[in-house]
Amino acid sequence: MSPVCPLLLLILAQLAVAAQPEPVTTILERVATAAKQVGALRVTFQQEKHLAILDEPLITTGSIEIDRVNGLLRWQYDRGPVLILAAGRVKRWGADGKAESAGDDPALQAMAGQMKALTSGDWKPLQELFTMEVGHGPDHLLLRPRGVGMTAYIEYVEIAFRTDGSPNTLVLAAPGGDRTTYTFAMPDPAWKPDPSRFAGP
């Protein structure tokens, strides 16, 4: 064997290590650390639903307001419903401002976990329901359901984070081609939380 070969192998190995994606724990820790720097923020988003049973996508916009100090989140669709996460529970108001029961809606419960993660910046608790791996980019977190039950309704959730730890996009994919994509604008860290915004519409 030529003496060049071991050297080549060594270089290739080095390259392989350099190209290896960021481990999940590193992403989670970086996101959590970044979240701790910001006590409150407001971010606008666009939601694009591509459903297999519809020809056209359903596009809506909205905003998310987070008070990390008090563990509060307001998720509002423009001219649409308002969801408020407080004390670990999600309350819902319809577009008409009327409070609606949200207690036993499994879909809302599924989203509640992600809302809590957004609020705290700690995505680790989601590991109870999902396996986590690095997604299609170095800052992409790919979540797949652990249980056989959920796989019928959720194929995967992929979150792409910015370098500052804030989410850039979130994709919720279901078997059969249903896909909802959130694209988040840059957060407004100067935003000051107003307690009344987390009490109701």
Next chain:
Amino acid sequence: MVKSSAIVAAIIALVALAVTGVARLDSDLTGMIPAADVPLAREARFFSGMGAIRVLMVEAEVTSPSADPRTTLQSIVTRLAPLGAHPARDNGIEGVAHTMQVVAAHLPEFLTAEDLAETEAGMSAEALSQRLKDLRERLQRPDDWLTATAARQDVLSLTARVLQHFSVGPVGARPDGAFFTMPDGQHMVLRLDVDFPPDDVGRGQPLLAALKQEASIAASHGVHLRWAGSYRHYVENADTIQSDLMATIPLEVLLVGLVIWTLVRSWRAMLVIHLPVVGSVVGAMAGACVWSLVTGRPVPMAMIGATAGILGIAVDYGAHAVVGAQEGRRCVKQLLLGFLTTGAAFICLFFSLVPALQCLGAMVVTGLGTALLSTMLVPGGRIPPPRREPVWNRIGASTNRLLQRQRRSCLLIATIMTLATLPGLWRLHFESDIKTFDGSTAQAWDDLEVIIQRWGTPDSSTFIVAHGDSPDAALAAAAATRARLGLGPGLLERLVPDLAEQARRREAWNVFWTRHADFPAKFAEACRSNGLRPEAFAPSLAAYHVVTQSRDPITPESWTGSPISAALTPLLHRDGTGWIAASPLPLSGQAALDLMERLPGDSPGWIANRTDLGKRIVSAVQHDLTSLIPMIVAAVVIVMTLAVRAWRPAVAMLLPPALALVWAFGIQGWMGLPLTPFSLLAVTFVLGIGIDSAVFLNAGSWSMSAILVAWLTTLLGTATLLLANHPVVWSLGVSLSIGMTAAFVATLLVTPALSRPAASPAPPA
């Protein structure tokens, strides 16, 4: 040397047997049930196999407008989880999704004819179009993430139709995560499953203590907490008994010790007097062990209470033996006669059909026998007489003189007392409310009542039970029994229908879809008219078609891995003989009893009712005990007659305990105190000490001081029980105090009056 070795060997053997007896203790209810009462024994075995209800219900009531009961209950969930209590409803999304998957995979087997009839109404072209229009409208909601995916898999929501039958929450309440909320918004409830059984008081105490602390915190936030479940009753009973023992035992020991000291005035004598006491406890447990080994049954835990009575009689033996030894007398003959008569009464319990009573008989006979043998170890010459004459000797002597002088008056008083107390016997009644034996706080019962009224019983207490060689045979028998009673399928029949029923449902499903063979075409048209893509609903259309009968059926294993599995396990389980299906009935109390009455005799299943079981067991034991009374009386009379061979002393010794029982129960009748198994237990005490006192008094006036002290120590011991808060301990104290006093007074009034005068033997030189 040989004699000492034999005694040591006997002691070691007895201790070993006693330890084995303790190890064979069991709280299993079947030991309390007459062997001949097959249905009751079967029911007790069933509930024993099902285990105790491991549920704790916690209710939060809003008392302030700003209160948040959910936060309070959430805090309780977090606080109690490390202590072994967890929310029962697994409403986690994975649990729900898994359950939906199981149902979706077996729709033809889960849907009943009624379900299909209801589905029929939505199969017209107009109805389908309206359904899809509603779906499209729903999809416009931006925060709806899963409806489209779920609708593609089951557009007619047949899975949801099945799942609605699995809801086991309180009627009228809305499920809210791990909680249920009443429509008034003021009340929420949390149902907790507990990892350990209710009789594990050691783990129950910290659980309840944590709840109490949470209640204090909640009160300051405008939330009133209530909680109910067996755990509360077990812990509160244990706490009450513990505080009762702390309050009574030191006082009892002090008073009894003082009285005995005034009689014997010697530390050595004080120690020796307790030899029969230790012997009786060891002997009683050894007897229980032998009984257990012979019958192959465990030792019933409740019988441990009998050792208190045996112990009291043993103290009596000790007092007589020591006083006799101090005076240089051997009173073996009197002790033997007392033992033989009491033993004869309890040997009759061997003929009882109740295993626990047989065990009691063995315990009393061996316990008192060992106590008697222990008195033989009292070293006669080594216990010096007291330096100063005990005050009891003077009291005894003057009492003797009085009784000898007033024989007729004594008999007259005894007659008057008998006539006065006799009508009380007709006023006696057995306690029918088993709740009165409970030492829980009034608050515990109030909370239970409020929770049951608002939310229903914590768990089903009534079941249709059916047996079979296989799970399916048991399920089919349970379903058939429900049908005989005109009841629809219950939770068990809905979760795992028997195979024949599944075949019927598949047949109905096939008929349905044959009739709706045009469904795909009609549905595609409805989709197009609502702007939906029909091909996206391919999973639904693949599920809605005729199936073969050879499909995999629903079995208990179908639910493996889902939250339903844990709920199903106790409802369909194996015992030694085969499979048992337990179909819960939402009934309790009188409604359950009425249903039991209605059940046809040839039904393949039977009804088990937990709420009424305790009452029926107590009634069965009382009936058995009552039927043995003539035999006990006959045995005692025969032994006494054979032993003394003269009617006058026999009557002088037998009449006092008999009169004591009449007086004691007559007084209880006049006082309105009901009879309980515990007051019947007190009879052992009254009979034993009553006979002993009469035997000794009949032997001569020399034993009067020991009789006085034995009575006083026993009375002091039992009277301290009146300080107890636990109803059972208190009622035992009342029964024993009345009974002991009656036995003492009857002995004093009757025995000297009927005995030959100057029967006292001269002490040996």
